[in-house]
Amino acid sequence: MGGVMMIALGHENYLKMAVNLAASIKANDNCLIHLVHDGGYFNLGREEASLFNSQQKYHHGDKKDFIKSKTELYELSPFDKTLYLDVDMIFLVNKKVSDLFSTLSGVDFAIMNQGQEEKCLWADPAEVRKVTGDTHPMYVFYSECLYFEKNQKTKDFFRKVKSAYSRPKIKTMPFAGSHMPDELAFIIASLQTGMLPHQENWLPVYWYLRDKKYRHMQPYELPFYAYSIGGNVVPEYGKAHYNNLVSYYSKIMGISEPYKVRDKRSYLPERVKY
Numbered sequence: 001m002g003g004v005m006m007i008a009l010g011h012e013n014y015l016k017m018a019v020n021l022a023a024s025i026k027a028n029d030n031c032l033i034h035l036v037h038d039g040g041y042f043n044l045g046r047e048e049a050s051l052f053n054s055q056q057k058y059h060h061g062d063k064k065d066f067i068k069s070k071t072e073l074y075e076l077s078p079f080d081k082t083l084y085l086d087v088d089m090i091f092l093v094n095k096k097v098s099d100l101f102s103t104l105s106g107v108d109f110a111i112m113n114q115g116q117e118e119k120c121l122w123a124d125p126a127e128v129r130k131v132t133g134d135t136h137p138m139y140v141f142y143s144e145c146l147y148f149e150k151n152q153k154t155k156d157f158f159r160k161v162k163s164a165y166s167r168p169k170i171k172t173m174p175f176a177g178s179h180m181p182d183e184l185a186f187i188i189a190s191l192q193t194g195m196l197p198h199q200e201n202w203l204p205v206y207w208y209l210r211d212k213k214y215r216h217m218q219p220y221e222l223p224f225y226a227y228s229i230g231g232n233v234v235p236e237y238g239k240a241h242y243n244n245l246v247s248y249y250s251k252i253m254g255i256s257e258p259y260k261v262r263d264k265r266s267y268l269p270e271r272v273k274y
C-alpha cells in the first residue's frame with residue numbers, strides 16, 4: 001500500500017499549509033494521505049479533516065525538536081511505499097501523485113537532489129568525509145520530497161539517519177534555531193551506507209531559490225509536479241502563485257477559509273536566517 005505522508009508540527013500555520021497541500025492533491029487525484037501532527041489536527045473543520053485518510057499525534061519527548069521527526073519517517077509512516085512531502089508546497093494543476101508514484105515503483109529510496117558534488121551547505125565537506133570515508137559519492141540533497149519502500153535496506157538506512165542526527169560527530173551549521181539540519185543527517189547516512197539517490201538531478205518540486213531559470217513562467221507552464229514556498233521569505237510573485245493555486249483548489253474541495261502564505265520569519269523567531 002502506498003500513500004503520501006505529511007508532518008505538521010509547531011506553529012498552526014504548518015497545519016494550515018498541510019490542508020492546502022492535501023486539497024491540491026485530492027483535487028487532482030485519489031490517494032491516501034497520512035498526517036503527523038502535535039494536537040492541532042483536532043481543531044480542523046469537517047472539510048479540512050476529511051482530506052486526510054489517517055492521522056497520528058507526534059510525541060516529542062523531553063524537548064520539542066520538530067526537525068527530528070523527519071529522521072523518523074520509517075517508523076511514522078503507515079505505508080509500505082511512502083512519498084513524504086513538506087507541507088510548504090502545493091501541487092500544480094492536473095499533476096497527479098499517482099503519476100509520480102508510477103515513476104518510483106520498485107525504488108528503495110529517492111530524494112530530491114542536484115547531482116553529485118563535493119559540497120554541503122550545512123557542514124564542511126572535508127569534516128563530513130572524516131566521519132563517512134571516501135567510498136561513496138556526495139550529493140546535494142533537498143529533503144522536502146523523498147520516497148522510500150519499506151525493506152531491510154531502507155530500515156538500516158533510516159537507522160543511520162537517526163544516529164547521524166542524534167549523535168553528530170562534526171560541527172554543523174544550525175537550522176531553525178539550534179537544531180541540526182535533517183538534510184545533513186541524510187547526506188551522512190547516504191555516504192555511510194551507499195544508499196544513493198535513484199536518479200541524479202531528481203527535482204519534481206519547483207523552488208524559486210534553486211530553479212531560477214523557470215522564474216518567469218506561470219505555474220501551469222512549469223515542468224514540475226509541485227510548487228514550493230520553502231524558506232524564511234517568499235518573493236511576491238511566489239506568494240501570488242501559491243495563493244492563486246490555493247484559491248482554485250479550495251473552491252473545488254469546499255474549503256471556506258484557506259491559508260494564504262506568510263513569510264516564516266514573521267511568525268517563527270528561529271527562522272530569521274533560513
